[in-house]
Amino acid sequence: MALAFDEYGRPFIILREQEQKTRAKGLEAQKANIMAAKSVARILRTSLGPKGMDKMLQSGDGDVTISNDGATILEQMEVENQIGKLMVELSRSQDYEIGDGTTGVVVTAGALLEQAEILLERGIHPIRVAEGYEQAARIAVDHLSKISHSFEFSSTNIQPLVQTCMTTLSSKIVNRCKALLAEIAVKAVLAVADLERKDVNLDLIKVEGKVGGKLEDTELVYGIVVDKDMSHPQMPKRIEDAKIAILTCPFEPPKPKTKHKIDIDSTEKFEALREAEKKYFDEMVQKCKDVGATLVICQWGFDDEANHLLMHRGLPAVRWVGGVELELIAIATGGRIVPRFQELTPEKLGRAGIVREKSFGTTKDRMLYIEQCANSRAVTIFIRGASKMMVEETKRSIHDALCVARNLIRDNSIVYGGGSAEIACSIAVEAAADRIPGVEQYAVRAFADALDGVPMALAENSGLQPIDTLTAVKAQQIKEKNPHLGIDCNDVKTNDMKEQNVFETLIGKKQQILLATQVVKMILKIDDVITPSQYS
Template structure:
């Protein structure tokens, strides 16, 4: 049953019709009009990101409602911060986010490819080809392109004794980022961080063991990799030593000191009662501190705080302490030092203590900011990347850049097959898909050729952003790939004098490139099957 809110009226022949309320304000698109609307929205998003692709890509400045400024060329971050209303534009945002969640790199390229596929689909629609045939043709072409990528992929050496190939790959990822002024240093930090926590037998990397901290001030060149943990805290008392060396132990406690945890009512009616209570609290806390000392601990790290009196007692007992350490930091310290988190003092024993070689307090410039560095830990797999920068914006962008580099190195540890960047893989796939289209007798051959043209959008955008002549450069590379049968020939964005991406060490993981093609095709296929779009108040309700 269909309910149509409105007024029933009759024309001059007595035929009834519905007058829908606010009909001029209703929004409903069907058929080709709906498809054209979807395609326009998707292309608008892709065109916004296209200028950020590649090592010479431009940055975008995003200003939030609160006035916070973000400058970045990371596709996922740009789209996440964009305020989009169109439903298809929101799907493009989710596409970039899914690429970021699964791979960590290629978030701009996947959106550019999806936008180009939508552009080609519009041309096919204008020819009168049914959207379902276009979608099916794109799906077949994507499957063929993925198989071709596997044919042209190379095996990549992942060896802990020879990190240079991995560093070169990380440098490729960081080439378009704000950190490229200390390009190699950041690449080395990313590679060393991943290899420190990588399990080469299982071919897996636990990112929870890699912590990224930042502090405003200093230069990007001051960024360092700490084989241990950095926490944004200082010792609880200013007279406690600023540096503890040699092997010592940690007590990781969750309890709050030295408050009495009770639901019962306690009446203090005289000065003597109050003094007795104070004396009891002091004695109990002294017992607690002594238990810690007897267990052999030389540093107490507590998730909760303790008052000034307790702090003074810790100083008297020569037991350095750190308070208000967050739960994730506590867990990371426990992993790094091999210690156990102790919920109450009664459970404390020597075998539950962690071990480290050095704890030192860092001070920064003329400010009173301090941080603690815990190094030479028993379990050296936990590492921290400590980033410095001139302002918060640079530090946040450096974090995003290093995240991409860490993800690329992790992907190589998991699957060491690679293809070559600079648009080389896309050009090779475009040639292969176009040649395959000549062998197809059905209508899908048009979709195959359109898919091949869409793949060329990436090298075209790379050459345009690098100040080269897009059509001329792409035509030359396609001709050379066909003549030399070399799928590593791409766009020389950095003007190094060679178009062989293998020589330039411009490398992308096979998994990332396959994921880009598959995700972009799936989204476009879904969009092409939507022929009706209604707003919630379009005047019709079922």
Template sequence: MALAFDEFGRPFIILKEQEQKTRLRGLDAQKANISAGKAVARILRTSLGPKGMDKILQSPDGDVTITNDGATILEQMDVDNQIAKLMVELSRSQDYEIGDGTTGVVVLAGALLEQAERLLERGIHPIRVAEGYESASRIAVEHLERVAHKFEFGPSNLEPLVQTCMTTLSSKMCVQLIPFCDTSWNHEPNAVNRCKRSLAEIAVKAVLSVADLERKDVNLDLIKVEGKVGGKLEDTELIYGILVDKDMSHPQMPKQIENAKIAILTCPFEPPKPKTKHKVDIDTVEKFQTLRKQEQQYFDDMVQKCKDVGATLVICQWGFDDEANHLLMHRNLPAVRWVGGVELELIAIATGGRIVPRFQELTPEKLGKAGLVREKSFGTTKDRMLYIEHCANSRAVTIFIRGGNKMIIEETKRSLHDALCVARNLICNNSIVYGGGSAEISSSIAVEAAADRYPGVEQYAIRAFADALDSVPMALAENSGLQPIETLSAVKSLQIKENNPHLGIDCNDIGTNDMREQNVFETLTGKQQQILLATQVVKMILKIDDVISPSAY
């Protein structure tokens, strides 16, 4: 693209290979961009809330994913349009920062774009719309601070954390698919909610196990999530230790070791190999016997070093051949081979051991300690896994998911990731707002009331922002099979009449609109982040007034 001037000094743009490009300018460009953003939001709108629908996505190599997680849907969609890609990035940034609310943030951005389109058609300049949206987002975020509640929690009072995680899990496919569950839970009225509660409790206990409550910091890398096809979803368990998808290297090695002292090695059980090219000529039997004895001596020394420092279990990153395996079994030293680097690090953190790169550096102080190491087999298959439990440092934990098929396990992993992120956010900032669209309706009323204080054209944009906030509760009502406009109007008028910001959409048809009674919570940081991120992306889209793209063939 180049800028040139005609004989009267008027500038014009010369496009290179312009016959192969298409160009949109001004209002047409803005409408095309808004249309692309709205199309993405429309796809996710039906997935919002506890009664949201699921999407089935097929990858080019035939893998099928069934999910209603906004970030996953957009991640796996093949999006070409640049504005649609911005919406995908929006969902991804919400996922990275908060972990939950990935669908809601895209729905809100789509509604803001829809309202902006109407304002642009009336002749309001896009910059004034963007400024109005910025002012409205500040009003909404400040209002959420005012209506938020703080709650105290601790090892003896986990209920607020569990209830918030249950709100997150309520829209997930994994808890909607369970037809029957263990009836030992008496907190909730039906079987699905009982299973939802058990998953929420697992998530909360896992986060508290790795949390540093004094610094208000949580390292989610210490929580490993493993899945195995087979069993029921309610067989999902939390292991205070590490689960390794490996078995003992020899079938005759003991399957259970108590008070294990673990040597964690990244060096292989085999003779050293020179780095240079080499050739060994063996022309007599004696030379072969000498070489064999030397090799055997290497294996002997390696095993003896492990025995001398007091190790009762060897976990090795690399493999070892049959001779070393036989020798380990013969010397009563159980071993596990081909363990991945990430798993080795978690085992070292959990057991308090050190990863040893050379046998010469092995000392008793570098051994990890675990109360129980056991091998467990599953069903009629020969699948076996290694449980490392009662570790010296229980700050590394594993959530072990069971399920009827691979798709349910993958969706449960995504759901638990959201629940873990929500629990982490609450530990970092223990402020909550109430869900069911109540926060959006309350913010919408506050923004609408504040619009009168702005004398300029921005007040139209501020009122449009208030209308866009209403789209989230309206989508919730629509997805729950309720009359959307009628339901939203009733709840909104009730909020204004009673001055109660906790009234929302009764998606589960419990009989009350008060979200405090329904125990539907959401994190304050997650809700504020939704509003701020959606506003930023919409401002960016509104400021684009010229689109030059390759023409379609």
């Protein structure tokens, strides 16, 4: 509130924005928050699993994305509600840490919240629910380690790795080509992996896409593919044993800038200036040739005259190459990026066995392939597809597959998928609940019920009766003491996920449960929501 005076000196009171804020407190606040988070989770629920649906999202400027990836869907959904945004953040953290399981984590959090709501309505304090959930999550994660298996593979036997990547890809739009894409992803990861140190630097894998051709034409290039062509059509299309100068400085004569003043009042002077410019550039070209470069790759452009001169002097060049690409080219070819022309020396040149320009279809599209590089530890996955949407979705799916392969190289423990791990944990948590005294016991039971959310969603999305299917599988798991039984989404006639070869990484699954629990606890602990009234 503030006191002010009008033009006649009469006092009046101004109500500050604070007065107009709305406020939700206690149970009302918790319920509203749970509702908001649940509605985000409900959207993703139908996308889970091999038979999950895809979402089509249109952005403000008319760009359309079709995706099955939880993180991507949420990223593009423009969630307004702050609690909804927490779910977006949740999916993003799973994507950042693990790269896969982004839908599953949100579905799990949604199920946990649904169960929490029931408990709150029964009068259990949110803190007791949060604490019960924390205990239950610990039990579930311990049980996951117990039912996990170690996964054997080597650089000569990559088939098991390919199988795992296929599980990830089977729920994506690209599942038609999952075998090919999985193999490409695994080979790419192994090319850049350090198996002894169990380390994989995914930055060395460049994923490039070009619209056109078929998904089957997607290839792994041991080298770098750049979406550029030689600057002049008459330059050679193939250079063997290339020595590459990588320049981030301008590669053209100095241009008179507006702040300089040059007086040119005769043709002779103009001719002299032109001559000087040409000579300057000629010297630059000569310098490149002197250090032994057979190809120049520049970050900046040069004009047509310079281009012509380069062609005449027989020095092929590529212009307008992006910074990230330049860096990758430098890593792959063992060259150094040269930021000042004077610093160009023979040792700074990168080396590649073959640099070739490849054209596609009947279009004028051309790409530059830099292969047989001095340092072969940088590779490119070059994706083809019928439309931009397809290429983009393939990029995202390949990213998931790369992450799965990387996770397995870092830690080769796996659990079986198809909801089997969740059902096994649910049984273990339910059993542990009996031993827990106090009100937390209810929360632990509720956690066990929430874990059933994933298998139920998988069953529902595959057109099965969710409750019937779940209870049947659960009973069978208990009877046969087999934690590998899950939901037979693809109607293979066996629900043993070990036989179906459906598995996920242990760290990915653990992370899903831990992250979901964390977010749910955070939401439960909010009991006062103050918002400006226009948003309420």
